[in-house]
Amino acid sequence: MTKTLIILTGPTAIGKSRAAIKIARCLDTEIISADSRQIYRELSIGTAVPSKEELAAVRHHFIQSHSIFQNYNASIFEKEVLALLDLLFKKYDTVLMVGGSMLYIDAVCKGIDTIPDADPAVRETLKSRLGAEGLGSLRMQLKQLDPLYYSETDLKNPARIIHALEICLTSGKPYSSFRSNLSKKRPFKILKTGINCDRKALHYLINKRVDEMVNAGLEDEARAFFEYKNLNALNSVGYREFFHYFEQKISREKAIELIKRDTRRYARKQITWFRNDPEMHWFQPGQEDDIIKLIKENMV
Numbered sequence: 001m002t003k004t005l006i007i008l009t010g011p012t013a014i015g016k017s018r019a020a021i022k023i024a025r026c027l028d029t030e031i032i033s034a035d036s037r038q039i040y041r042e043l044s045i046g047t048a049v050p051s052k053e054e055l056a057a058v059r060h061h062f063i064q065s066h067s068i069f070q071n072y073n074a075s076i077f078e079k080e081v082l083a084l085l086d087l088l089f090k091k092y093d094t095v096l097m098v099g100g101s102m103l104y105i106d107a108v109c110k111g112i113d114t115i116p117d118a119d120p121a122v123r124e125t126l127k128s129r130l131g132a133e134g135l136g137s138l139r140m141q142l143k144q145l146d147p148l149y150y151s152e153t154d155l156k157n158p159a160r161i162i163h164a165l166e167i168c169l170t171s172g173k174p175y176s177s178f179r180s181n182l183s184k185k186r187p188f189k190i191l192k193t194g195i196n197c198d199r200k201a202l203h204y205l206i207n208k209r210v211d212e213m214v215n216a217g218l219e220d221e222a223r224a225f226f227e228y229k230n231l232n233a234l235n236s237v238g239y240r241e242f243f244h245y246f247e248q249k250i251s252r253e254k255a256i257e258l259i260k261r262d263t264r265r266y267a268r269k270q271i272t273w274f275r276n277d278p279e280m281h282w283f284q285p286g287q288e289d290d291i292i293k294l295i296k297e298n299m300v
Contacts, residue, residue, distance in 0.1 A: 003089040003188040006295055007105060008098040009034070009274055010195035011267035013205040015285050017050045019195060020098035022288045024058040027295065029092045032081060033062040034099030034108070037236050039077075040068045045213050045221045046238035068225070068233035075115075078107035089188065094295065102273045109192075111184030115175075118166035126162045126169075141165060146174035159232040191298050192280045193291050196271060203264055210260045213238065219252075237262045 006027075008020050024031050033039065037047040041064035049064060061084060066072050081097075088095045097108065130138060138161050143150040145168040153160050164175040171178075196202070222242035228234055229243045238259050245255040274280055283291055 003092075004094045004295075004299060005085065005108070005186075005188055005190050006094055006096045007034075007109065007190065007192040008096060008195070008291070009100055009105060009192070009270075009280075011202060011270045012100055012263060013048075013209045013267070014195050014197065014202065015205075016098050016100065016195060017048075017054060019285070019288050019291070020096055021050075021054055021057050023292055023295070024096045026292050027092075027094050027096065029094050029096055030059045030061065030088060032084065032095060032097040033060060034077075034097050034101050034104045035062075036074075036077075036101040036104055037233070038063055038099075039066050039072065040064065040233050041066065042068050042225070043221070043233070045216050045218045046236070048209065048213070068228065068231055072233075074101075074103040074107040075112040077104050078112050081108050085188065093299065100270050102270060109183075109186070109190050113179050113182075115167060115178045116171050118163075119170045122166045122169050123162065126165055130158055130162065135161065138162065138165060142168070145169075146176050148174065149176040149179075152176075157235065159235060189298070190279075191295060192277065193294065194274050194280050194282050195285055195287075196282055197285055202267060206263050206267060207260050210238075210256065210263060214256055218242070222246075237266055 006023070008016055008023065010016055020031055035047070037043065038049050039062050040047065043049075044064070050060065055063065062077075062081070085095060097105070099105065126138065135156075135158050138158070139150070139155055142161055142165055146164060149164050153164065155161070167173075167175040167178065197205075218238060219242055222239045223246065225234055225239070226243060226246050229240070234240070234243075241250075241255040241258040241262065244250050244258075245252050250258070281291075281294055
């Protein structure tokens, strides 16, 4: 029987973790998390890590497995997941990967292009400029050196802008020239499933989750890592808004309001990304039995 990697994705707060546990238990398999923030062991509330009961129900991988102080990205994730799949497919015919991190899922399914190493000195110079000149200056340089990547990337993410610039400056070529978008062949089948609902219901779920995070102590968690705010791991929704509050740039109420708004925006970006994938099979929340049926049909 052909080994199959099942992808279960969808926007944040839709209930992927809960659905994944039901599916994994039915298939008698394990779960690989494809969440670029749940991977950090120091963080839990702001990353919505599954509960102890959920983690005990099915074995999970890449949940709080790495440190915020490690240099981690989708390319490393690709290598580590493929190595893990080699082991898991010796035990299981199917493995379930669940999460909403678009680049991480694409890295495993399609592969990451080979990109040259950057000069560490260039990286440090760019970081110093970020602190002295702000992100706007680096954005303008990226626009000049690589207008294609500038038009595609998240211009609010300093880590991505610095990474692209360091490749441009080290290689003398646009960062986008190293991104072929050619899919690598995998020695296993891939079946992609997604969960989504109407926008009003999703916004309710997002707002509810943010309120639950705040009540669970998100502010205290963010304050504990305030001194590390420049780390890429902390440049995410839920933390950066509270950092602005700690810096007295906004009120506490405004920070919570912005967390909800920015989470909704991120969910919209996730939905747009995954809807552009013609291989995706979509389901409503609570349709785990239908997902399991699809999986079994594709295992024949």
